Amino acid sequence: MTNKINNPISGGKAVVECLKAHNVKFVFGLIGSATMELFDSLYDEKDITFIDVRDERTGTHMADAYARATGSPGIIIAGQNGPGATNLVTGVAQAKAAFSPLLSIAGAIATEHQGKDAFQEVDQQKLFEPITKKTFSIKNTKSIVDDLNKAVKISMQGKWGPVHVNIPRNVLSGIESYDTFKIESKVENKKIEEDDLEKIISLINQSSKPVIVCGAGVKNSKTQDDIIMLSKNLNIPVVSSAGHGDVISYEHELYSGQMGPRGNKVASSLVKEADFILAIGTRLGFNSTFYSYENISKSAKRAQIDIDPIAIGRYFPIELGIQKRC
DSSP states (O other), X not given: OOOOEEEEEEHHHHHHHHHHHTTOOEEEEEOOGGGHHHHHHHHHOSSSEEEEOSOHHHHHHHHHXXXXXXXXXXXXXXXXXXXXXXXXXXXXXXXXXXTOOEEEEEEEOOGGGTTSOOTTOOOHHHHHGGGXXXXXXXXXXXXXXXXXXXXXXXXXXXXXXXXXXXXXXXXXXXXEEESOSOOOOOOOOOOOOHHHHHHHHHHHHHOSSEEEEEXXXXXXXXXXXXXXXXXXXXXXXXXXXXXXXXSSOTTSTTEEXXXXXXXXXXXXXXXXXXXXXXXXXXXXXXXXXXXXTTSSOSSOEEEEEESOTTTTTXXXXXXXXXXXXX
């Protein structure tokens, strides 16, 4: 679906039209003078509900929680450059640690004032680069549509994560004409090779205490029903990685809940005593294992399926690694 407007509009209006084209229904934020064109446009937009917060820090956590719960980008707007932007940092960093598709937007000082020690000037680009998948500083009003489309795409592409966009005062107030506000993009999904499937089947057949460990990748890809079918057909128990106890319905008789040092006794024991672990959509990271064999069987053979190639076999050796969208 694309929206078309032939009349010239402000950069702030273009931001709102881009969000609308991506079916954004809720936006969190704190109103400030650096983004008035954006908020003026939100005020007139009936399809987007603006949730006014009293502090950008709490608003960022709210947008992060919305993103995790819905699987859609959570939008937070800091209306003021400087302190408005810096207040986003903790929430954005947390979203990166949790692979949450957060989109944070902050006003910035006018382009011509950069590097002149202007009021509330902070190098927002350098501030956010270490804690995001990508940070954009939009250079001109015309590029708003391209940059915001890239920002949304990056936040949801591959391993999810936060993207931050800095928009200078003059870019938001500038006037431009746009043909479209959404660029459609196809997501390619790699197929699992038949040889890899045969290896997993062989590992399962050789085991007497197999267990499936599911993480956020299963939730994000909405493949819970496939996991339940696999578990039932092979009579293999399922546990979740830390923080993802809702990955499978507790009505499934073979689901034991969250594993690890913060998990329950049954799920944790299954992983500690397993002789084969099939990890799907999980890093087997710190919160699930403390990177210690006290929380995961040292003698177990492991196969890991994850969208992020860096995560595969990173913390524990594996027999087989498959990079794939779950």
